[in-house]
Amino acid sequence: MSVAARPIPTTRLPGLAVVLVLASAIVMAALVLLPLFVVFRDAFAKGLGKYLAAITEPDAVSAIKLTLLVAAIAVPLNAAFGVAAAWCIAKFEFRGKGVLLTLIDLPFSMSPVVSGLVWVLLFGAQGWFGTWLIDHDVKIIFATTGLVLATVLVTFPFVARELIPLMQDQGSDEEAAALTLGAGGFTTFWKITLPNIRWALLYGVLLCNARAMGEFGAVSVVSGHIRGLTTTLPLHVEVLYNDYDFVGAFAAASLLASLGLVTLVLKTGLEWRHSDELSANRRH
Amino acid sequence: MSDQAISGLAMAAAAKPARRPWVQHSILPGFGLSLGITLTYLAAIVVLPLIALAVRPWELGLSGVWHELSAPRVAAALRLSFGLSALAALLNAPLGVLLAWTLTRYVFPGRRILDALVDLPFALPTAVAGIALTAIYAPTGPLGALAAKLGVKTAYSPLGIFIALVFIGLPFVVRSLQPVLQDLDQEVEEAATTLGANALQRAVRVILPALAPSLISGVSLAFARAVGEYGSVVFIAGNLPGKTEIAPLLIVIKLEQYDYAGAAAVGLAMVTISFGSLAAINWLQLTFAGRGRA
Numbered sequence: 001m002s003v004a005a006r007p008i009p010t011t012r013l014p015g016l017a018v019v020l021v022l023a024s025a026i027v028m029a030a031l032v033l034l035p036l037f038v039v040f041r042d043a044f045a046k047g048l049g050k051y052l053a054a055i056t057e058p059d060a061v062s063a064i065k066l067t068l069l070v071a072a073i074a075v076p077l078n079a080a081f082g083v084a085a086a087w088c089i090a091k092f093e094f095r096g097k098g099v100l101l102t103l104i105d106l107p108f109s110m111s112p113v114v115s116g117l118v119w120v121l122l123f124g125a126q127g128w129f130g131t132w133l134i135d136h137d138v139k140i141i142f143a144t145t146g147l148v149l150a151t152v153l154v155t156f157p158f159v160a161r162e163l164i165p166l167m168q169d170q171g172s173d174e175e176a177a178a179l180t181l182g183a184g185g186f187t188t189f190w191k192i193t194l195p196n197i198r199w200a201l202l203y204g205v206l207l208c209n210a211r212a213m214g215e216f217g218a219v220s221v222v223s224g225h226i227r228g229l230t231t232t233l234p235l236h237v238e239v240l241y242n243d244y245d246f247v248g249a250f251a252a253a254s255l256l257a258s259l260g261l262v263t264l265v266l267k268t269g270l271e272w273r274h275s276d277e278l279s280a281n282r283r284h
Numbered sequence: 285m286s287d288q289a290i291s292g293l294a295m296a297a298a299a300k301p302a303r304r305p306w307v308q309h310s311i312l313p314g315f316g317l318s319l320g321i322t323l324t325y326l327a328a329i330v331v332l333p334l335i336a337l338a339v340r341p342w343e344l345g346l347s348g349v350w351h352e353l354s355a356p357r358v359a360a361a362l363r364l365s366f367g368l369s370a371l372a373a374l375l376n377a378p379l380g381v382l383l384a385w386t387l388t389r390y391v392f393p394g395r396r397i398l399d400a401l402v403d404l405p406f407a408l409p410t411a412v413a414g415i416a417l418t419a420i421y422a423p424t425g426p427l428g429a430l431a432a433k434l435g436v437k438t439a440y441s442p443l444g445i446f447i448a449l450v451f452i453g454l455p456f457v458v459r460s461l462q463p464v465l466q467d468l469d470q471e472v473e474e475a476a477t478t479l480g481a482n483a484l485q486r487a488v489r490v491i492l493p494a495l496a497p498s499l500i501s502g503v504s505l506a507f508a509r510a511v512g513e514y515g516s517v518v519f520i521a522g523n524l525p526g527k528t529e530i531a532p533l534l535i536v537i538k539l540e541q542y543d544y545a546g547a548a549a550v551g552l553a554m555v556t557i558s559f560g561s562l563a564a565i566n567w568l569q570l571t572f573a574g575r576g577r578a
Contacts, residue, residue, distance in 0.1 A: 016483070017390050024386040025398065027379055030427070031451055032404050035416035038426075042419055081325045088318035093308035103326050106334075109558060111512025112410075113532035114551045117539065118333030121340050126544050128336060153329055176311050185313035214409025217514035221536060234411040234515070241415050241519065250419075253412040260407035267407075268400040 039257045042250035054251035062228045063236035063252070069144065070219075070232060071212040074151040079205050082159025087193075090167030091175070104160050107153055115153045116221025119146055142224035147232060150218035155208045162204035163197055165279040170196055199274040203267065210263040214256055337555065340548035352549045357525050358534060362550075365531040366557060368442060369510035372449035373503045379450070380457025380502060381495070387458070388465040402458050405451050410515025417448050418520040440522030445530065448516045453506030460502030461495060468494055497569050504565040511558050 044051050054060065085104060089097055107115060121127050123140040133140060140146045174196070178188040194201075216234040223230045231239055233256055241249035270278065307315065341349050352358060386392075387399050405413065421428040421438040431438045438444050468491065476490045514532040522528040531554055538547035 017386075020382065020386045021390055021392050024383050025394075027383065028398060028401060031379075031454065032401060034420055034427075035413055035451070036404065036408065038416045038419050039412060081321065084318040084321040084325075088315055088322055091312050092310055092315050092319075094315075094319075095304065095306050100322065100326070103330050106330055109508045109512075109562060111514065111532050111535075111551070111554055111558075113514050113535050114337065114512065114555060117535055117547055117551050118337050120539055121336040121544060121548055122333060124539075124544065126542060149329075153333065156325075156329060172310070172312055179311055179313075189314070210407060214412070216409060216411040216414075217512075217532065220514075221539060234409050237411045237415065246419075249415055253409075253415060256409045256412045260404070260409060260412070264400060264403055264407045267403070 036257060036261075039250055039253050042246060043254040045250070046247045050247050051251050051254075054245075054248040055255060057248075059228045059231070060236060060248075060252060063231050063233045064255070066144070066147070066231070067213050067233040070147050070151050071209055073148050074155060074212050075205060075209050077152060078156045078208055079159045079201070081156060082161075082163055082204060083197075083201070085160045086163035086167050086197075087189075089164050090170075091172045101164075104157050104164075107155075107157055112154055112215065112217030113221055116150045116218035118153070119149050119222055123149075141222050142226065142230055144230070146222035147219050147230065150222045151212050151215055154215050154218045155212045158208035158211065159201065159204035162200045162207075162279055166197060166200045166277075167193075169279070196277070199270060199277040200279060203270050203278055206263055206267055206270075210260060213259055337548055337552055341545055341552050344545045344549065348545075349549050352546050353553055357529070358531075358550060360526045361529050361531045361534045362553065362557070364442065364445070364529070365511055365554075366561075368446050369449055369507050369513075372446055372453055372510050373507035375450055376453045376457045376506045377499060377503050379454060380461055381499070383454075383458045384461035384465055388462055402455050404455075405453075406455050410452070410513070411519075413451065413516040414448070414519035417444075417451065417516065421447060421520060439520050440524075440528065442528060444520040444522070445517050445528065448520050449510040449513060452513055452516055453510050456505040456509065457499070457502035460498045460505065464495055464498045500565060500569045504562060504569075507565075508558055508562055511554065 043054075055064075085100070088094075089100060120141055123129055123133060123146065125134070125141070127141075140149070174192050175188050178192050179185070183191070213232075214234060215232075216238070219232055220235055220238070223232070223235055225231055225235060225239060227239060233252055237249050237252045237256070240246075240252065341352070344352060353362070383402065387395060387402070408416075418439055419425050421431070421444055423429060423432050423437075423439070425439070428438050436443070438447065472494075473486055473490055476486050481489065512532060514530075514536075517530055518533055521530060521533070523533060531550060535547045535550050535554075538544075538550065
């Protein structure tokens with residue numbers, strides 16, 4: 001996403017340059033870096049022992065496990081969808097493509113809370129399918145299934161959005177050549193398309209996973225906040241914070257912040273090392 | 285359907301040759317399979333839930349929905365969410381121009397790290413940002429204490445919400461502007477200099493018009509994100525009904541009271557106003573882009 005390559009050195013007005021660079025650094029430090037610093041400062045405010053105790057207590061461990069489980073279901077589903085959607089949108093010409101693209105982009109402009117709300121409207125106790133679900137003893141809202149559905153809705157554009165512009169750029173000449181030479185459809189996809197899109201796929205999966213593990217608004221609506229059962233790590237942060245357990249809340253938050261930092265490092269690395277294999281707006 | 289009707293009319297009028305086929309023939313396999321997966325997935329994950337959102341409020345009837353949305357508490361929350369989001373997105377414009385400019389135009393130590401860190405508000409989970417911002421701007425926090433000395437209340441006030449919205453919106457503007465600044469032809473600026481333009485004239489008459497379309501799109505993305513934002517706002521907001529209660533929180537509260545139709549009404553209003561303003565901004569942007577080309 002960042003496009004900082006080929007900086008053009010400006011020799012005019014060096015004084016202004018210094019002022020602008022300093023102003024940028026101050027804005028970034030006060031607005032963006034300070035929150036990150038505070039997370040770790042407050043997580044370790046009572047020492048390493050309290051920190052370790054906070055992230056190893058049973059509720060925290062089950063929150064971590066639930067977060068990993070939800071992401072482990074939602075991310076592969078969305079990755080598979082992303083590849084399928086990009087294949088039909090980028091490789092074929094058909095009418096109604098614009099509608100498909102709009103639908104894929106939709107979750108980005110929807111409030112996360114609305115992305116949770118819609119599942120309650122369908123599967124909640126007074127939702128359209130609520131009575132049927134109660135009669136058949138199936139739990140979706142206030143259960144893992146609901147968390148997965150909310151996460152899937154919030155994160156599903158990430159992979160598709162990375163792959164579609166890249167595959168449109170790449171065209172289908174290479175696949176056509178392979179098919180003409182007698183390769184089957186599956187072999188063509190496996191040996192030609194997949195190697196061409198692997199870094200962009202990884203990039204999309206990274207962003208999708210970070211959002212899936214960090215999602216708060218959508219899962220908070222469907223979770224019911226049952227401690228140890230339906231609280232993912234971000235919800236665990238909220239529960240502890242509202243209980244005035246600040247060390248616990250910031251300790252759990254520090255795990256999520258680390259996830260964000262690792263994602264940022266990997267993503268920046270991909271932008272630097274494999275820029276020509278990412279979609280154009282990600283190139284450095 | 286109307287599409288067909290319109291193209292039918294066009295055919296009759298212009299006596300055009302045969303219509304574009306639904307699917308153009310291709311040697312590549314897998315169209316049916318991939319389109320099938322895509323449509324099924326979209327129907328289950330997006331279309332069905334959105335139908336529920338669009339239909340559910342109307343069980344209250346038209347007057348019921350109006351009553352719901354014009355209730356003082358709801359109207360105040362909607363005003364607060366949309367108003368503060370617009371203000372925050374507007375502040376993001378100068379901040380975004382500043383950052384995008386320094387990151388693309390100057391060479392300085394730490395530039396690439398600063399560039400990568402612009403994405404931090406994207407990368408930090410919202411609940412984490414929320415409690416961290418609250419810790420900073422609470423009366424006991426480093427910046428909150430400073431503001432309190434000046435007699436300004438930051439956390440638990442609209443100002444606190446505003447700060448959180450500026451935080452999450454910033455990357456949208458910077459990332460929209462960077463590619464344009466990168467590709468902006470330096471020769472145009474040099475030509476302006478040769479013709480006697482000073483730095484201010486260059487900035488206002490040459491650079492800003494070139495940036496306008498992507499600035500508008502960056503600001504509108506920041507606005508759209510801010511309107512729906514929940515996690516990074518809900519901790520710092522104070523959540524006082526009518527004063528510092530944002531619209532997404534009201535949805536959560538209504539759901540907790542099992543008022544599904546009321547929650548859906550607020551959700552539908554938010555989605556409708558968001559899309560409406562995005563469409564308006566889109567139109568504005570096209571107008572600007574058209575003028576730039578002419």
